[in-house]
Amino acid sequence: MILDEEAKDNYFKGRGAQVNPHNRFAKDDYVKEHQEGIDDWEEEDHKTTFIMGQSKSIVNKVESPDVGMAYSLNPYQGCEHGCTYCYARNAHEYWGFSAGLDFERKIIVKKDAPQLFKKFLERKGWNADVISLSGNTDCYQPAERQFKITRQLLQIALEYRQPIGMITKNSLILRDLDLLSEMAKLNLCTVYVSINSLNEQLRQKMEPRTTTAKQRLKVVEQLSKAGIPMGVMVAPLVPGLSDHEIPAILKAVANAGAQAAGYTVVRLNGAIAGIFEDWLRKNYPDRFEKVWHAIQSCHGGNLNDSRFGERMRGEGNIAKLIKDSFKLHCRLNHLNQQVVKLDSGLFKVPQAQFSLF
Template identity: 60%
Template sequence: MITQERNDGFTKGRGAQYNPKNRFLKGAYVQEHSEGIDDWEQEERKTTYIYDESKTIVNEVKSPDVGMVFSLNPYQGCEHGCIYCYARNSHEYWGYSAGLDFESKIVVKHNAPQLLRKFFENRNWQPAPISLSGNTDCYQPIERKMKLTRQLLEICLEFRNPVGLITKNALILRDLDLLKELAALNLVCVYTSVTSTDEKLRSLLEPRTTTYKSRLQVISTLSAAGIPTGIMNAPLIPGLNDTHMHDTLQAAATAGARWAGYTIVRLNGAIGDIFKDWLYKTFPDRAEKVWHLIQGCHGGQVNDSRFATRMTGEGQFATIIRQQFKLYCRKFGLNETTFSYNLEAFRRIKNGQLPLF
């Protein structure tokens, strides 16, 4: 059981505790050490939304170890505020910080549905699964208002193109009707991200996310509706949630998950400093141990960009985690079957009409 052990100065409700400098900017006005600056306004940071007129929406994924070929992200930045999120670094490409900016300045690609329709209309497109939330969660809070993800699912159903989703927000159940129709044609698979079953730890790791109980209910509801569903027990953070793997996978399997995956946390780019700052403020009694355990999984570093090893790590501790994961999956009947999307149902629609030939 994790108990809350944070130091004074911890900002409740946010993952990152400060804004590091954007590596692409020559200069920036940031607060990195509040004790050294006494003229900053200490006001609660509110979430703001930046509406972007995107030119493209579907991205080809060339990394061979992420399990997807194409991804689509209607939002950049994520209000969930997960401290470990690998997508934080991508916010720097938008001119923002990977810290507090990532979870409080959300880029909304409001023309995403129109771009996807145009993409499917292109005769050069050959049907393939497109993953929603390859970078940031497509069901983060702003989705309740914008409904971009729902519109994207409607278009995937209209063209009958396969789609995969991963989320940690129970808002996905709003779209159960569409998911059922997609599942009837074998066009959808949903993974729910569950990092632990300890709710106190969730509130620290993932401060603005749906509770673990709600996520397990998502798995149960999707499974009961006949929608292929699995769990991502990721990331595993040695010394924080690695010992929760057994209970997490058991709970997910009981709820109806058929498949499971995991990764070991890796702290590339700006995430390393952001996570370390959070770790030492939140768990000062064990921070040093956790930090060294993470390093032990990545050859003495906390980051790793090498394909194949970057996701699951290497070394003795990573090997133990890998062996335990396989054991628990066998014990709970996970990953006993495979899932294949239907690529034959795709139909190209132009101007709202099917072609005659």
């Protein structure tokens, strides 16, 4: 539900963010005050554009102790999925863009990622710790269909016997079932699918360019049948909007073959607070106050808590109800009964092949 006809006319369909807030690192900010104010003002194109980026390195060591990964690899910066709550939005400001609409429509493509990945794996002393694809934006976002960087990275990982963890909310991962199956036979991969709601209307508004929950359950089922250890991240849960779905989600993912599940409670740090507030007011004006105060109640009256260990799960009565419900339904659905440990002992750098001609 949109607030009024004027808001409806200005709503960018297919986008999560509806605003492009000022980049905190930028000195200048340009705004259009009046339609007739500037004769030569050019309306900004809302189509997705791809920017070829160059990086010095591609694998990043993760210093945060509560994100469940040691190293991450992100072939793209920015994400066309457009999830309104995405924590990676703030990182887009470091590239000179806005965390709002820019994050969804100006995608940086790291075409040199495969070469940099090989260079990283061939470093002296690398002990083949698990590398996560992706720790920031989705490695199977729509750009991957065109650029196929993630597939190249998986081919390298299989060649080097490098263990990989993956998380996605895009069914494009099924394209790479052949590689993932081979890696699974060697205990080199695990995959998590993100499902935070089974409500299709909510998904279309909150995660506008992602695949449906039904299709994500199909991904869990097909990868699980192929022998790939599957987990699901019910993240982030938005209290007052999606937290009541915990029992249904966990039952559905368990029936689809998931072995593990985790969750986070939404937190709105940096520019995300304003982006999410604008989105919530426009889409759920009747529930705005309830949801907004519920989020605050999970973070000590604030929209965000930066303390490691607390920031992902929240605290207070609502956060405890979420935690207890999640724990109960994981137990009822036999989730999280085993810990998957990938094999780093198979890692090897392939010997160079020299031609005799």
